[in-house]
Amino acid sequence: MSEKKDVLTRGRNNQELRIIIANLPRHCRTILDAPCGYGRISNLLASKNYQLVGIDINKYFIRIAQQDATQRRNSVRYLVGNILTKQINKKFDAVLNIFTSIGYLETEEKNELLIKKLCNYVKPGGRLIIETMNPIAMFRRYEERSNKVTNDGKVFSFRRYYDYKTATMTTRVRETRSKKLKFSGAHIIRLYFPHELVEICNKYGCEIDQILDQRGHDGDIMDSLRMWLIFTKRKQ
Ligand SMILES: C[S@@+](CC[C@H](N)C(=O)[O-])C[C@H]1O[C@@H](n2cnc3c(N)ncnc32)[C@H](O)[C@@H]1O
Known part of the structure; x- marks a missing residue:
């Protein structure tokens, strides 16, 4: 988290x-x-x-x-x-x-x-x-890609894919610090x-x-x- x-x-x-x-x-x-x-x-x-x-x-x-x-x-x-x-x-x-x-x-x-x-x-x-x-509000502002910088200097980039058949959203997350990759993974959620x-x-x-x-x-x-x-x- x-x-x-x-x-x-x-x-x-x-x-x-x-x-x-x-x-x-x-x-x-x-x-x-x-x-x-x-x-x-x-x-x-x-x-x-x-x-x-x-x-x-x-x-x-x-x-x-x-x-x-x-x-x-x-x-x-x-x-x-x-x-x-x-x-x-x-x-x-x-x-x-x-x-x-x-x-x-x-x-x-x-x-x-x-x-x-x-x-x-x-x-x-x-x-x-x-x-x-x-999901109603999420789709009104849907962004396929976005970035976020936390207060402690971590940079997260997100890439999203929504599957209409299963109502699942896959979000690929990459975390970098001083341009070095620290974490990369994905979470999948049924919306x-x-x-x-x-x-x-x-x-x-x-x-x-x-x-x-x-x-x-x-x-x-x-x-x-x-x-x-x-x-x-x-x-x-
Ligand atoms: C998004 S967090 C929310 C936690 C908490 N409700 C809160 O508001 O801080 C989801 C939590 O679900 C737990 N979790 C996922 N699958 C679970 C399962 N099958 N049984 C019990 N806990 C589970 C994870 O470990 C995680 O702590």
Whole structure:
């Protein structure tokens, strides 16, 4: 996530925290953050006295999350594991999937299975909160190539290819420092349009309440590169 280091600022984390808290169900106590990365949101929520479980496949991130929780004297249950296979024998008042954490798996089936797992972890009447890229706005400003220089002097160049048949975006990334190549790789993501997430989550019992722009405002998301989808689990 080093190319994102200057994006995930304290200001942004706090803004996300405010949006999440504003959209939690009433009397919310238990929250699953899946995947939780290095705990940037879980630890902030735990400081507000919510009971957090955070899961991530990356051991290194979980170690950082745990250390940060200890420093803050928070008690968070951090788990290393694959969301697709790990069993958490509990349902939660709210489940979070933040910072484009869907669409990275190898197949359409696995991507949908992950969304199904998220829906299944929500208690009836609880909330599922998804925050991800908004393909509508992305395509309005589509750039096949772009560059970015971070505050610590790293230069990233990006080259994008969108496959219309699979709705996947491949981004080739090259990182250079003082003109020397430091990293080169690619990430591939299945981009979900809002109506697709609405449909998939509905299939697994979560009904859409609101679609918000990146600042958490209700209204037109046409120009908002990110979006929040707030679902409530049916009571049945
Ligand atoms: C874009 S990061 C977002 C992390 C966190 N939600 C945040 O906002 O900082 C995506 C995370 O998904 C984790 N991940 C990817 N596949 C996973 C899986 N199958 N099970 C659990 N975690 C996974 C990665 O290790 C990474 O930390």
